[in-house]
Amino acid sequence: MIVATCRNVDLRVEILFDRVLQLLSSTQPPETASGSTLVQCIAQINLKKLPELVGHDRNKQEDQVYLLINHITKRLDNEVKQAKINLYQAAKSGPMYGCLSGINALLTIVQSDKYENQEDIDPWRSLFAHLIDLCLEIASVTGPIVSSSSPEGMMPMELTDISDKVEGENLNGQVTSQMLLVCCWRTIKEISLLFSRLGQLGIKFIQNKDQYKFISLNQVHTICNYFMEQLLKSRHCGAYELAYTGFVIMCEQLWSSNCSELCNLPIEWIENGIKMVEENTLDRNKLCLTRRSGGLPFYLQSILTDEPIKQRGQQRTYVAKLMETLLNIIQNDPDTIDVDGEKLENSRKIHAYNTARSFYRNQRFANDVLPYIERGLLLSITGFTSSIWMIRNSATLLLSTIVQRIFGPSKTKDGEDNLSKKNSMTSREFFNKYPSLFHLFYQQLQQTTSTRSSIESLTSSSLFAILLILRRLYPSPLDGIDCSLTLDKLLPFVIK
Template sequence: MHITVASNYDDLRIGILFNRILQLLSSTQPPETASGATLVQCIAKINNKNLQQIINYDNQQSYDQIYLLINHITKRLDNEVEQAKINLFQAAKNGPMYGCLSGINALLTIIHDDKYENEQEINQWKILFDHLIKLCLEIASLTGPIVSSSSPEGMMPMELTEICGKDDDDDENSNGQITSQMLLVCCWRTIKEISLLFSRLGQIGIKYIQNENQYRFISLKQVHIICDYYMEQLLKSRHCGAYELAYTGFLIICEQLWSANCDDLCNLPIKWIENGIKMVEENSLDKNKLCLTRRSGGLPFYLQSILTDEPIKQRGQQRTYVAKLMDTLLNIIQNDPDTIQIDGQILENSRKITYLSTLIHAYNTVRSFYRNQRFSNDVYPYIERGLHLSITGFTSSIWMIRNSATLLLSTIVQRIFGPSKTKDGEDNLSKKNSMTSREFFNKYPSLFHLFYQQLQQTTSTRSSIESLSSSCLFAILLILRRLYPSPLDGIDCSLTLDKLLPFVIK
């Protein structure tokens, strides 16, 4: 709702305030850019007929206030992008771009897209959105190499010849006190704002797309371009701030796609997830140069964002593609690179390394699904199998697998018993973080046999206890300490704790 302005309101003050807002949006201090974004929303809500004159907009045609402000800030952003093309160092210091993008995002959030029925107004927005999309992609190409670097925290553009055309001496003279941290903040915050901007454009425009020729604000082709951007950021970025915010934006886009009026858009998430499953099955994840460190980077976020809003056919049922993905990932985890055979032959070292990469990606991805509360119903049937695989993963001779199995175990234990209810965590367990052995083994009967077998095997001799295979004892004991006897033990169930206690006492 617009604020009615008194007739004697001083336009000069609004002009001064707007100039101050532009300064804030070009600040290198994130709190100041946030203030600028909030203030520009306030300016947009002031019903001032002289806004065109206040911001020195020459065209005599009447424009929507929000359009005028976005257009004006976009022109300022154009100048900052030109500076970034010349020298990204100086752009990080004098015009970091993310402030202007933040201001545009703030204005996009207060747009009521359903009020625009006039063809002329819609065309104005089409032209502006088209320019914004192209500009954002250009910015992403400048800042992307930083957040996609294997070590973004210490990355300097002088290492990227396509960004800096000057020699090292010129860079040293022109960069002054700019540090890699300042540059990284500029780049990842810029990527963050682009991701949020694209998600807002998706919210505004996707619902109006009928086909390639019938749309209102953004076209079918532009949606594909936006989706390609998100995939690039989620699968290539190494900085968590960049891919986590890309996840937030892509989640919104996928929500719109699942419910879109255009069949081409509705089928996009299905196509993506089927390709993802195919890559896992064919062991070709590593060909995409995904981030193996940082818990597989944005890969788990990419898959989660696609599947979060997958339609459920009937209430309480699993979602089809979530179940298919979980089956595929757990099948990968089940195979040990040291013993797996393809076509009857053990893998060569090079193929073994590639398979190991896929295996670690599978561990990290499946763990993210167990952690995400939105998939709690979908992963419930896979808790028993996941816990079984995480325990057996402790016995692997490969440290990466043991490390991933540890993380997976921790996540599943928390999914089963809930987060810690006590301040000292593991030292003093609450009864709310425990359950009876009867309930536990009735839910997951195969685990009793695994516990019994592993305890019997590792406690048979002292050498067995000291061997690598005894590593799973920690995982088993971690779970057993959360179980307590039930008064009904032994009445109608033979899976009782007293059968395991002799091995524990040893």
């Protein structure tokens, strides 16, 4: 009776394990998520039959988590081989991101402090080295899709020819490109999460080039180069936003690393990033103007998110330096530049607008950007008068972000139509905080309401921004007592 029960249990485990592997190779993201959760559960159950299920030698004692990761990695190897031959076929039958998701789920339960003996560590080293190389191969295959100028409609010609030959299926170009994109960006997403997890497991044990536990110094450099490549090249928001999440985790580990070389990496990157922005060495072919500068703001944010604060209450050094650089570019750069005798929009200025906006928007930099609220608001208002649409658009986005930073998110359901008092402040408080804005408001209102033609001109565009802010201000009982910056001086122009 007991023997029969054991056989039934073993059979159920075997069926469950096969089902989990099927889920990890599914083309449906919810199914791959289920497979990842189940494989994590299996890893935490003591299964004596697991070595047999994964084809491992019973005489070698290995950790269950290791056995599962190793087995899924072998399946991933096969899917990668298929992707190299035909990426479309891989997207349809073995999309890779499921196996990567399963590996990520298992890596979250790896206890790095558990392995002390070199015999236990060596298999993990080999496995991680293989995973890093494999992920880089996958990224090289899927990268061209997410880095395309229009990834949502990207369909290489050779894949289109293959899809046309498939019979009995409704696979027009649009559906095929969508399937392909889902496969590619989700795969890039899982690679980013996997690399960040490897960083969490390994960086804290790195002392120098020769002393490490799971991943080496060179492998950390390789992983970081991958993140920078994805953030600066990818055009699909799903790809670079998840790369940002992974790179934040990596940089957090680097800032607190015991290895001086690793600890100095974020400083080196941000200095190069600031220099790149200052000297306008941004590659127009890599960075995307139409997607709010793509991954550039995320790249800079991820490095600086965990920059140490030297003293409590002080600004972080490199965040302040970057904000100064960005605002100087916005203020001093022309809207257009001459390229081979042709006038083009100034891409550096647009990138500066978009990057500055991302820092104002990110709650983790709320204290760091406070000294730049007034200047940023002033520059966003003046940006409304630009003759270049892309600059006006970027200025609009910057304005809305700073207004939300000052007055807070809307507390009412109908948003702008019915402002809550919590989204307002007295004019006295506002102009005491930002005195230069009063003079700007007065000057702009006076100038644009002087004649009818002025109101209808492009310069009157800033009126919208000014009125947007003024409607959030209400008079103070103390107006005019010890401050001359009052709403009374602006109202005649508003009425006019």
